[in-house]
Amino acid sequence: MDQNNALNGQEAMSADNFNEQHPEGTESNELMNELLEKEGLNLDFPRRGEIRTGVVARISESEILVSVGTKSEGIISGREKDQISPEELAALKVGQEIPVYIVEPEDQNGTIVLSYVRAREEYDWQKVEDMLSSGDVYDGKISGYNKGGLIVPIGNLRGFVPASQISVFRRPEGNGAPEAHWAKMVNEPITVKVIEVDRQRHRLILSERSALQETRETIKDRLLDELEVGSVRTGRVTSLADFGAFVNIDGADGLVHLSEISWERITHPNEVLKVGQEVQVKVIGIERDRKRIGLSIRQTQMDPWMKKVESIKEGQLVSGTITHLTKFGAFANLGGDMEGLIHISELSENRINHPKEVVKEGDVVTLRVIKIEPDRRRIGLSLRKVDSPAYADLDWKIALSNEVSSAQQSEDKE
Numbered sequence: 001m002d003q004n005n006a007l008n009g010q011e012a013m014s015a016d017n018f019n020e021q022h023p024e025g026t027e028s029n030e031l032m033n034e035l036l037e038k039e040g041l042n043l044d045f046p047r048r049g050e051i052r053t054g055v056v057a058r059i060s061e062s063e064i065l066v067s068v069g070t071k072s073e074g075i076i077s078g079r080e081k082d083q084i085s086p087e088e089l090a091a092l093k094v095g096q097e098i099p100v101y102i103v104e105p106e107d108q109n110g111t112i113v114l115s116y117v118r119a120r121e122e123y124d125w126q127k128v129e130d131m132l133s134s135g136d137v138y139d140g141k142i143s144g145y146n147k148g149g150l151i152v153p154i155g156n157l158r159g160f161v162p163a164s165q166i167s168v169f170r171r172p173e174g175n176g177a178p179e180a181h182w183a184k185m186v187n188e189p190i191t192v193k194v195i196e197v198d199r200q201r202h203r204l205i206l207s208e209r210s211a212l213q214e215t216r217e218t219i220k221d222r223l224l225d226e227l228e229v230g231s232v233r234t235g236r237v238t239s240l241a242d243f244g245a246f247v248n249i250d251g252a253d254g255l256v257h258l259s260e261i262s263w264e265r266i267t268h269p270n271e272v273l274k275v276g277q278e279v280q281v282k283v284i285g286i287e288r289d290r291k292r293i294g295l296s297i298r299q300t301q302m303d304p305w306m307k308k309v310e311s312i313k314e315g316q317l318v319s320g321t322i323t324h325l326t327k328f329g330a331f332a333n334l335g336g337d338m339e340g341l342i343h344i345s346e347l348s349e350n351r352i353n354h355p356k357e358v359v360k361e362g363d364v365v366t367l368r369v370i371k372i373e374p375d376r377r378r379i380g381l382s383l384r385k386v387d388s389p390a391y392a393d394l395d396w397k398i399a400l401s402n403e404v405s406s407a408q409q410s411e412d413k414e
Contacts, residue, residue, distance in 0.1 A: 046070060046112055050102045051119050056094050064092070066100055066114055074100065074112035083117045099123060117156065124155035128204055131194040137211040139191050145182035152192055157204050161192060165207035212251075220252035224288050232300055237277045245269040247281055247295055254293030256281065263298050263305065305377045308338045312369055312379075315391055320381065322363045330355040332367060332381055340379030342367065347383050358383065 046052065046068060054066035057073050064076040081089070092098070101118035104111075131138060140159075144151035150161040163178065170185060191212070196205035235249035244257040262272050273279070285294030312318060312334070320332030320340065329343040347358045359365065368391065371380030385391065 046074070046102045046105045048102055048105055051122055052100055052102065053097055054100045054114070056092055056096045056098060059092060059094065064116075066098065068100060068102075068112065068114070070112065072110070072112065074102075074114040076100070076114050076116055080115050080117065121156045124157045125197070125199055128154055128157065128159075128194050129197050132197050135193065137191050137193050138206075139189065142185050142188050142190050144186060145179065147177070147179050150182060150185065150190070152190055152206055154194075154204070154206075159192065159194075159204040159206040161190070161206045161208055165195070165205075165209050167208045167212055170208070219250070220291055223250050223252040224286065224291060224293070227283055227286055227293065229283050229286060231283050233281055233283065235279055235281050235295070237273050237275050237279060239275060240269045240273060242268060245273050245297075247279060247297075249281065249293075249295075252293065254281070254283070254295040256295045256297050260284070260294075260296035260298055263301065263303050303374070303377075305338075306374060308336065309372060309374075309379065312372070314369055314372055316369045317386065318367055318369060318381075320365060320367045322359050322361050322365065324361060325355045325359070327354065330359055332365070334379070338379070340367070340369070340381040342381045342383055346370070346381065346385065349384050 052068050054068040054074065056064060057067050058065040062078045062081075064081055065073045066076060068074045084092075098116055099119040100114040100116055101122055102112065103115050103118070104113035106112060130136075138154060140152045140154060142150050143153050143158075148160075149163045149166060152159045152161055170181075190208055192206040192208050193211040194204070195207045195210060196203065198204075233249045235247040235254070237245055238248045238253055239246045242258075244255050245261060246253045247256055248254075256269075258266070258269065261269055266272060279297055280300040281295040281297055282299045283293065284296045284299065286292075287294075318334055320334050323331045323333050323339065325331075327344075329341050330347065331339055331341055333339050342355075342359075344352065344355055347355055352358060365383060366386050367381040367383055368385045368388070369379060370382045370385060371378070373380070
């Protein structure tokens, strides 16, 4: 027998004849498959765990028959069929191509058992694994939540966004239960990145923070082009450090230095700010080459120091208590926490070497206001100019004004 005749003889062996000799069912099918592969014949037997593209042959109440390229059609049983969503099931039509998962290449009845839901799920696992490798982001929708975070489906898979991976813009403020805050976000759009895939544990972990990081540089470049020094924006505090606070405005972070957080002296930002807090900020500096944005919170607020000095004017006489002495002068309290400096040159008409030659701590003296510097929050005082003729006219006008004011107040009381 030549080679061609031998090959033809092998081809003549049907699957039925082979199964009659090997009645073990699935094992015989696999053995036959191996034998035919050795002989170079290509009968397309399905394999357990394989995903194939099938064609819907018939849809009934109890099952769906799908042609998968073999002599007999595979079956999506009633239990498998019930797992298909009503929307997808209603859309299925005879002749339509669908993916199917080979659950059993041939069960005890010789039937190929298929799963449409499992095929879709396997496809989705492959999709998220590809996203994990590529770093691509996914635009989805929040479908649910639990106390630990948000649920975001990708296809037929339930992805989980832990609270630590949720953007600071979504995080709840205060100490209340986070579930109440998460509930308001159901059906909101969200952009996430796949950060962990574990098929065996059916675990899919997503991150909104990582997804936002992907586009942050692009957003910052756009914002740098739009921003102008002096403009005021609304932002949200994203993090606190010893040297200041980072505030996000329109998707990009800027730095509020410690000295620009409050008009009052503070040693750490957490004394007046907390992460997630909404604040008004003023743009005070832009370094486009280094992509840095300098912000100020205090410059959007009225300086309380200015309120304090509203009652005094340059040239006015005031009463002050000497609080402490230095080589260059003496400090005097003018009431409350308002303080001014008497430079050593303004303590006496005569040359002195130290303020203690003229005043001591605790002395209550009359002083003249000679300078108010709002930018430096400083008040300059003088002891030697209290009786200066240069201010005689001003003193007379102030005294007259005070008398008129007192008279008016008396009339009002009557």
